Amino acid sequence: IPGVALAPEYRRFYPAGEVTAHVVGFTNVDDAGQEGMELALDERLRGVPGAKRVIKDRLGRIVESVERVREPQPGEDIALSIDRRLQYLAYRELKAAVRRNRADAGSAVILDVHTGEVLAMVNQPAYNPNNRGKLKRSHLRNRAVTDVFEPGSTIKPFTVAAALETGRFRPQTLVDTRPGYFRVGRKTIRDFRNYGLIDVSTVIQKSSNVGASKLALAQSPEHLWKAFASVGLGESTGSGFPGESGGLLTDYGSWRDIQRATVSYGYGMSVTTLQLARAYAALASDGRPLPVSFVRRTAAEAAELASLYEPVLSESSLRAVRRMMELVVAGGGTGTRAAVPGYRIAGKTGTVKKSGAGGYVEDSYLAVFAGIAPASDPRLVMVVMIDEPRGEEYYGGAVAAPVFGKVMAGALRLLDIPPDDLPSMPGQRLALLHGPAQKTGGAH
Incomplete structure (x- = not known):
């Protein structure tokens, strides 16, 4: 034409x-x-x-x-740290969980413990960047880095680690949580039920608010605050992601007893999903919070960054807390649905009342689970947050923990991370009985 x-x-x-x-x-x-x-x-x-x-x-x-x-100069070729296999796993399971629980939204993040790399980060609702004609602006929000929430009981491992650092507590130290509630000033702190006289490990396993509060009140405000701040709470993760929030950790100078008590189980502070994952990565290693990266990073680069941080929590305290967190996923804990066959998992559940203009809202919750795998030699950290589940269950252990379990099972397999909790098989014993030792007169 x-x-x-x-x-x-x-x-x-x-x-x-x-x-x-x-x-x-x-x-x-x-x-x-x-x-x-x-x-x-x-x-x-x-x-x-x-x-x-x-x-x-x-x-x-x-x-x-x-x-x-x-002459034209092409842009850089940049390799992101995201593992597309893990990203799809997390996307699929989070989307299914949000739908199944009729929730408003959800986020999930997987970090490499040793490098601080983000291996997966997903949100629901999501959007298709290839079809923007039907795009809803609210779906653009990367909730894992922009949306803050009170982390609830997922903070208790840091409270316990800080208590161990004082030297006045050990995992076997008894804490009296009777009769299942505890008055601090004019406020009453309550447990799900009366756990009685329990040790510090059981405070984590049963997620006792009363126990965590008593441990916090036995520490100075400055000591507890430093433990939280040392793992990156209250500051940006350093990811450079647009619109990232740094969360909120108020200065300990303004804490009254009730603030010290409630912050011990994750109220009166706020985090993002990514920020909580970073704190758990510090808990899973040596206590130093590596800046998070969405771009591939070498182990040498990560080690150089780690040298800039001075850990406050000792490795012995962190190891003790991780052992306590294994009880959460084992039988009798609140996070058994996060278990991965063949692997030791350390984790913590959180069921958080949401706040509104007039205070906390009845029957409005966030379900959270944060976990470390494998517990014997941590490689991965994952945090799952489900906003406003409306199904039959709303607890972190019932709503968020299963997402962790399914995604982590696939991630450990895809990354060829060997199991650390395999039972001894009868065949192994038979091999010893009928091996070369028997031919040379070995024991039967």
Whole structure:
């Protein structure tokens, strides 16, 4: 057709679609980053266009190229730390859990304990960056880094670690939680039921608010605050992700007894899902909170970053707390649905009352689970948060823990992380009985 010509036009296509949308983000028609890592790394990805001097006719058509003024410079090739296999696992299980529990939203994050790399980060609801015509603005929000919430009982391991650091408590030290409630000033702190006289390990296993409060009140406000701050609570994770919140950890100078008591079980402070995962990664290693990275990082780079932090919690206290957290997932604990056959899992449940304009809202909850695997030699940390579950159950151990269990089982297998809790098999004993030792007169 005279006067009509074709010109090529390039557009970004995101092959993983919804699965990685909140991490990768998208660009506008001019290829400028608008969300996610497309926005965070825009300057590095964009490159510099070339330029040349040309002669045009009166219709604006180029008739002659005179000289090249500047060579084009392509943007960087950047490898993200996200493992697409783990990302899909987390996406699938989180989406199913949000639907099954008729929840408003949910988030999940998996971190590499040793490098601080984000291996998976998903949110629900999500969006498809390849189909923005039906996009809802609220679905763009990366809740794992922007939305803060009170972490509830998932903070108790840090309270207990701080108590162990005082030297006045051991895992076997008894704490009196009778009669199942405890008055601090004019407020009453309650447990799910009366756990009686229990040791510190059982405070974690049964998730006793009364026990955690008594441990906190036996510490100075400064000591408890330093334990929380030392694992990165109350500050940004250093991820560089657009819109990230640093959460809230108020200065200990303003804490009265009731604040010290309630913060011990995760009220009166706030975190993001990513921030809580970072704190658990510190708990899983040597107590130093590595800055989180969405870009691949070597072990040497991670070690250099770790050297900038001075741990407050000793490795012996952290190991003791991790052993207590294994009881949460074992029989009799609150997080048994997070168990992964063949692996030792350390974790903690949280069931958090949501707050509104007039205070805490009845029958409105967040279900949270944070865990470490394998417990004997931690490699991965995962945090799952489900917002406003409306199914038959709303507890962290019933709603969030199963997501952890299913995703972590797949992640450990995909990453070839060997089991650390295999039972001894009869065949192993038979091999000894009928092996070479028997032929040379060995024991039968």
